Amino acid sequence: MDDPYAFRLDPQLEKDTVNIADWHLCEVRLMNDSRYPWLILIPKVPDIAEIHELAEEQQHLLLGESVRLSKALDQLFAPHKLNVAALGNMVRQLHVHHIVRFEGDASFPQPVWGVGDAVPYDADALRETVKGLQIALDLL
Amino acid sequence: MDDPYAFRLDPQLEKDTVNIADWHLCEVRLMNDSRYPWLILIPKVPDIAEIHELAEEQQHLLLGESVRLSKALDQLFAPHKLNVAALGNMVRQLHVHHIVRFEGDASFPQPVWGVGDAVPYDADALRETVKGLQIALDLL
Structure with missing residues (x-):
């Protein structure tokens, strides 16, 4: 029987994104939007909407995985800027965007x-x- | 003589915001926009645009100060959602937005x-x- 308290990926996130990797705390997913290299970290912890609701150890794991992802995106894409954000106005399940931005991109x-x-x-x-992302992330 | 390598607050951030507190790593500033309770953490480290460019110890300090600020905003305002974001498309100096959001607010x-x-x-x-923010932040 399914554990009713287990983590389940939000259906909207599942629909919009593709799995890239499973890390210790987070699932790493790619937004299916070719306009930007756009990755999302989703802590596999049920019923969490805000970073400060995570246990302190989980907060530090999230930071470590965010930095690991950011460094990989930096090496792969040499962005003008990264946008790192936990908004959640539409989808409450905690998820942290990591978006590679260039001057002149779509927005x-x-x-x-x-x-x-x-x-x-x-x-x-x-x-x-x-495949490119999986190779780059494995190296870091 | 001024130290040319010292941290200096970006002039645009200085113009748009008001100092609330000086914490160990970050300056805490209020965006002068009454539409939202909108706080910004600015690590007092020169020449940093991305979280992953901070030293590891500074990254953990930033996380701790972000969580402290988020908890205070949570207690003060009981928001529908916090938006926590490091974008930097306009102002490159690393700054982390903490915005209190309500359903029905201006955006x-x-x-x-x-x-x-x-x-x-x-x-x-x-x-x-x-004053209200300074009292709330002192308690956490």
């Missing part, structure tokens, strides 16, 4: 949320992007 | 950036808000 210098519509990767591009 | 459920214009506090409201 720069504005934030990405609510600007235009997502442009899903085609099947080949998605496969290659996922 | 909910969208993020606050780039939506409408800031509504500065009047002098009395600013004084009271700063």
